[in-house]
Amino acid sequence: MLVGDAAGKVVAINKADVESMTASTKSIMPEGLPKTLGPEKLKDLMTFLLTDPPHMPRDYPGQPPAPRTRAEVRAVLAGAPDPPAKVRPIRVVLVAGRKDHGPGEHDYPAWQKAWKELLAAADGIEVGTAWDFPKADDLKSADVLVFYQQGTWTPERAKDIDAFLNRGGGLVYLHYAVDGGKDAPGFAQRIGLAWRGGTSKFRHGPLELGFETGDRHPIGRNFGKVKFTDESYWQLVGDTSKVRVLASGVEDGKPQPLFWTLEPVKGRVFVSILGHYSWMFDDPLFRVLILRGIAWTAREPVDRFNDLVWPGSAIRD
Numbered sequence: 091m092l093v094g095d096a097a098g099k100v101v102a103i104n105k106a107d108v109e110s111m112t113a114s115t116k117s118i119m120p121e122g123l124p125k126t127l128g129p130e131k132l133k134d135l136m137t138f139l140l141t142d143p144p145h146m147p148r149d150y151p152g153q154p155p156a157p158r159t160r161a162e163v164r165a166v167l168a169g170a171p172d173p174p175a176k177v178r179p180i181r182v183v184l185v186a187g188r189k190d191h192g193p194g195e196h197d198y199p200a201w202q203k204a205w206k207e208l209l210a211a212a213d214g215i216e217v218g219t220a221w222d223f224p225k226a227d228d229l230k231s232a233d234v235l236v237f238y239q240q241g242t243w244t245p246e247r248a249k250d251i252d253a254f255l256n257r258g259g260g261l262v263y264l265h266y267a268v269d270g271g272k273d274a275p276g277f278a279q280r281i282g283l284a285w286r287g288g289t290s291k292f293r294h295g296p297l298e299l300g301f302e303t304g305d306r307h308p309i310g311r312n313f314g315k316v317k318f319t320d321e322s323y324w325q326l327v328g329d330t331s332k333v334r335v336l337a338s339g340v341e342d343g344k345p346q347p348l349f350w351t352l353e354p355v356k357g358r359v360f361v362s363i364l365g366h367y368s369w370m371f372d373d374p375l376f377r378v379l380i381l382r383g384i385a386w387t388a389r390e391p392v393d394r395f396n397d398l399v400w401p402g403s404a405i406r407d
Contacts, residue, residue, distance in 0.1 A: 144207040145402030146368035150194025154369045155319045157404035163374045166312040170393035180233040180388050182209060183218040185267075187239025194368045196266060198239045201371060205236075208398050209384075223247060233388045234260040237267035238365065243277045251280050255357030260387025264380070265365035270327060278328030281359050282352040291325045294366065297339045299348060304336030308392040309351070309360065309382040313337070316375060321366035322348060349379065351386070358387040374403040 093101050148154070186202035202219055209217045220228055222242075224235055229250055241247075255261070263281055270277035270284035278284040297318045304310030322339050324346035333352050338345035352359040360383035362376075370376045381395040 143401035144204040144211075146204055146371045147194070147197060147200050148368070148372075150367060150369065152194075154367075154404070155373070157406040158374050159406055163378070163399060163403075163405065166375060166378050167393070167396055167399065168312055170396055171391070174393065175391040177214055177390055177394050179214045179216070180390065181216040181218065181231055182234045182236060182384060182388075183220055183224055183228045183232040184209075185220045185222070185224055185235060185237045185239060185241075187222050187241065190240055190266075191366075195366055196240075197368050200368065201238050204371070204402075208401065209395070211401070212395055212398060224250075229254050229259075232259065234262060234384055236262040236264070236384060238264040240266045240269050241271075243269075243271045243273050245273075248273075248276060248280070255280070255355050255359075258356040258389075260357060260384070260389070261359045262380070262383050262387055263359070263361045265321070265363060268323070268326070268361060268363065274327040278326070280354065281361055282333035282350055283326040283328035283330065283347060283361070285323055286327045289325060290323055290327070291341070292321055292323050293341065294321045295319065297322055297348070297364070299337040299339050300345070301337045303338070304334070304349065307334065307336055307351070309379060309386050310336045310349075311382075311392070313375075313379075318364060318370065318373070318376065319367070320364045320370055322346065323363045351383075358389070360384075360387050369404065372402060372404045374399050374405055377403060 093103055184202045184205055186198040189198055190196050206217050206219055209215055218228060218232065222239065224232065228235065232254075235254070251261070261281065266285070268277075268281065268283070268285045270286055274284040274286035297320055299316045299318065301310045301313040301316070305313055316337075322341055324341045326347075330347060333347065333350040335347045336349040336351065337347075339348050340346070348363045350361050352361075362380060362383065364370060364376065371380075377399050381398055382392040385392045385394045
């Protein structure tokens with residue numbers, strides 16, 4: 091057992107050597123701490139201690155996957171620069187839409203709320219939100235647009251996205267946001283690959299991803315074989331030779347792209363097919379990939395948001 095004193099010193103003691111234990115009448119909190127911190131910092135400390143960290147609703151009626159271990163998470167975060175690389179102020183806009191599945195699935199509104207709070211905890215970032223599609227001001231001012239919804243792809247929106255990419259903007263598309271509607275080929279030209287209703291396929295359940303083609307990319311660093319429980323898409327519209335596949339999963343006997351990047355014109359695009367279940371956004375390994383994707387599309391160091399991997403995540407020792 092470990093015993094700490096008021097000076098912050100921790101001593102390891104064998105339980106067999108303990109004859110008795112009594113409750114201390116004195117707190118181990120350092121004396122004069124409120125005065126040392128001041129009212130503003132003390133308020134921040136109490137808010138941190140008493141506020142539930144941001145996470146997705148845990149309302150899926152089935153059994154969620156087992157939490158990741160801290161060792162697994164530390165392993166994929168290894169290699170981050172120390173001290174951290176310099177960063178610049180950026181603006182990220184989270185684009186959500188109407189929830190279109192049952193409890194614990196496709197919860198776009200809950201994601202927007204939780205991830206706005208999560209990202210806002212980082213330094214040097216302004217987080218905005220939009221419904222269905224970014225507003226004109228967002229298209230002009232955002233560094234990164236993150237889509238998690240079933241959008242409607244139109245010729246007008248194609249022009250907006252082209253202009254956004256041409257000025258060097260970053261795009262992140264999660265799960266059903268890759269639906270190309272009536273113009274899947276046109277959408278695929280902008281994001282690499284797109285879902286087309288009636289021909290594309292899907293499956294829910296255990297997935298084993300291989301990062302053989304992506305472990306040398308900054309987003310895929312330290313990832314090898316990773317298991318998730320989610321939904322895969324395949325038989326998508328588009329030319330796989332034009333994308334950088336980061337990770338794939340086997341469906342119909344062949345590796346199918348599940349994470350990829352594209353660098354059209356001046357902008358950058360990162361896509362994750364995974365993201366069906368709410369628990370994915372509290373899976374720290376999935377968070378690493380999405381946070382790195384956001385940073386990479388903004389041309390920022392991919393380890394910029396490492397501190398956001400932990401709060402509210404499903405983690406065990």
